[in-house]
Amino acid sequence: MNMNQTALESHPQSAFDPASIRADFPILALRPNGKPLVYLDNAASSQMPQQVIDRLVRYQSTQHANIHRAVHTLSEIATAEYEEARRKLARFINAREEREVIFTSGTTDAINLAMHGFGRKFIGAGDEIILTTLEHHSNIVPWQMLAEEEGAKIRVVPVNDAGELLIDEYEGLFSERTRLVGVTHVSNALGSVNPVKRMIAFAHARGVPVLVDGAQAAPHMPVDVQDLDCDFYAFSGHKLCGPTGIGVLYGKAALLERMQPFKGGGDMILSVTFEKTTYNVIPQKFEAGTPPIAAAIGLGAAVDYLCGIGIDTIAAHERALLAYATAKLARMPGVRIIGTAADKAAVLSFALEGVHPHDVGTLLNQDGIAVRTGHHCAQPVMQRFKVPATTRASFAFYNTLAEVDALAAGIANVQKVFR
Amino acid sequence: MTGSNSLYQEVILDHNRKPRNYGTLEQASHHANGHNPLCGDHLSLALNLDGERIAAIAFEGESCAICKASASMMTTNVKGKTRQEAETLVQEFRDMATGQLDTEKQAHHLGRLTVFAGVRDLPTRVKCAILPWHTLHAALHSVADTSTESESDPMHAPIGDA
Numbered sequence: 018m019n020m021n022q023t024a025l026e027s028h029p030q031s032a033f034d035p036a037s038i039r040a041d042f043p044i045l046a047l048r049p050n051g052k053p054l055v056y057l058d059n060a061a062s063s064q065m066p067q068q069v070i071d072r073l074v075r076y077q078s079t080q081h082a083n084i085h086r087a088v089h090t091l092s093e094i095a096t097a098e099y100e101e102a103r104r105k106l107a108r109f110i111n112a113r114e115e116r117e118v119i120f121t122s123g124t125t126d127a128i129n130l131a132m133h134g135f136g137r138k139f140i141g142a143g144d145e146i147i148l149t150t151l152e153h154h155s156n157i158v159p160w161q162m163l164a165e166e167e168g169a170k171i172r173v174v175p176v177n178d179a180g181e182l183l184i185d186e187y188e189g190l191f192s193e194r195t196r197l198v199g200v201t202h203v204s205n206a207l208g209s210v211n212p213v214k215r216m217i218a219f220a221h222a223r224g225v226p227v228l229v230d231g232a233q234a235a236p237h238m239p240v241d242v243q244d245l246d247c248d249f250y251a252f253s254g255h256k257l258c259g260p261t262g263i264g265v266l267y268g269k270a271a272l273l274e275r276m277q278p279f280k281g282g283g284d285m286i287l288s289v290t291f292e293k294t295t296y297n298v299i300p301q302k303f304e305a306g307t308p309p310i311a312a313a314i315g316l317g318a319a320v321d322y323l324c325g326i327g328i329d330t331i332a333a334h335e336r337a338l339l340a341y342a343t344a345k346l347a348r349m350p351g352v353r354i355i356g357t358a359a360d361k362a363a364v365l366s367f368a369l370e371g372v373h374p375h376d377v378g379t380l381l382n383q384d385g386i387a388v389r390t391g392h393h394c395a396q397p398v399m400q401r402f403k404v405p406a407t408t409r410a411s412f413a414f415y416n417t418l419a420e421v422d423a424l425a426a427g428i429a430n431v432q433k434v435f436r
Numbered sequence: 437m438t439g440s441n442s443l444y445q446e447v448i449l450d451h452n453r454k455p456r457n458y459g460t461l462e463q464a465s466h467h468a469n470g471h472n473p474l475c476g477d478h479l480s481l482a483l484n485l486d487g488e489r490i491a492a493i494a495f496e497g498e499s500c501a502i503c504k505a506s507a508s509m510m511t512t513n514v515k516g517k518t519r520q521e522a523e524t525l526v527q528e529f530r531d532m533a534t535g536q537l538d539t540e541k542q543a544h545h546l547g548r549l550t551v552f553a554g555v556r557d558l559p560t561r562v563k564c565a566i567l568p569w570h571t572l573h574a575a576l577h578s579v580a581d582t583s584t585e586s587e588s589d590p591m592h593a594p595i596g597d598a
Contacts, residue, residue, distance in 0.1 A: 405498060406476050
């Protein structure tokens, strides 16, 4: 306790006080294993504020019906609310038009849609796709499947020891056959923020479109797809304080219009006969079947909530958390921080000398601290840094400096057990 | 209280720190590699059968403390036992770890291996404790490679996602 009090006194000032909003998150009051929950697994999934929970309840209890179909009042309300959510998401990423926002089940689904809709139509034998070492498996495997199917090749941008992409090498990978670049905005395993705007400009100068995996960026920094000029931007709702089962693929309208549908079914058609089906316009062309209406509306409410706090405020507070945590862990003997990029989001991956991450995770859990241990669905990153797995603490705006202290104390306890 | 407190007992920490029978055998009659792709744990196991009896056994690999201690204690427990006795231990250990054997109420031959009973409360760690035993089973059946995710693994069972 004394140690914590001392540490509290030395806390740097953050303009934003998370205490003011922590009460919005009922789950943060839980006491797993009899200890206050210290939730540091936000890169895997973030928690949901009461405002979003209430919105889901209101939709389900007073507004639910299927959308884009019937003429009855409830269907009209549900349709209007669903499309309003699309407008909110379009504004959130500053899309030029609402129809550029396609609701998917998440980032993985969004990238698979781009692979089937764009990749299958425009990438063929001998063509090349540029990806990076920092990609999550969800931005590797779909393209590998395509490459295998079509006889295309995958070229990979390497990283330096800090976990930063080697941009010279990236530029050297382009050839006449490059058809697409897929790059993560923020590395889920290391937190590195990639210079995507610059990478996109370079690709565009060679006529190559770019897909950005924004799953780890959208919750933590302002995203402006027009400023980035990306061709696709994919992200998930559940990492944005929204529900699971909902995500977004942003695509430039001209590109989406040239793409083929991924899934066939209702809602994505204009007319169907057994001789010929005419596809609907975007975005409906890519939203076959009944979508997760409640989840989309919930995500709209989540975006409202985050914008109410302010994305810049969130980013600044998370920077303060990262700086404090990095300094604190760097001082601990036996702790090796993996991923030390100059530009980082609030993700802290580390290895503890002599202790396997799974043992770290189990013992931290005993102290109520939730972290992720494993390869983070980014095995190429683990191979690059020659570790089988890491322990990853990932922060959200509702985390506090005192929780960083709890993490440090938890790590010290793990070291004591394994002394 | 969950099992994590009781799991990291001194005996397990000691076997993790100083694993017994760690290394390789010059001439092994049976061997197998065990791999848990979900967490990257892997170990290779070699043994010499003298008739039906396990005359020598050794393991090496990289894994968490639970897996390493389980492997270490497994080797000390099965050395000198017959193939059949070892297979009985494999089955009983697996049943204990997956909560199908209550070591306090039912008969068993596990002895001190019951220190691993706590993993039953930690579904994501069950596979860590079982991997060495999967690998022993594979070695005794001369299956060169096994994986906790292998469909062909005779011990394969859905026991949580590590």
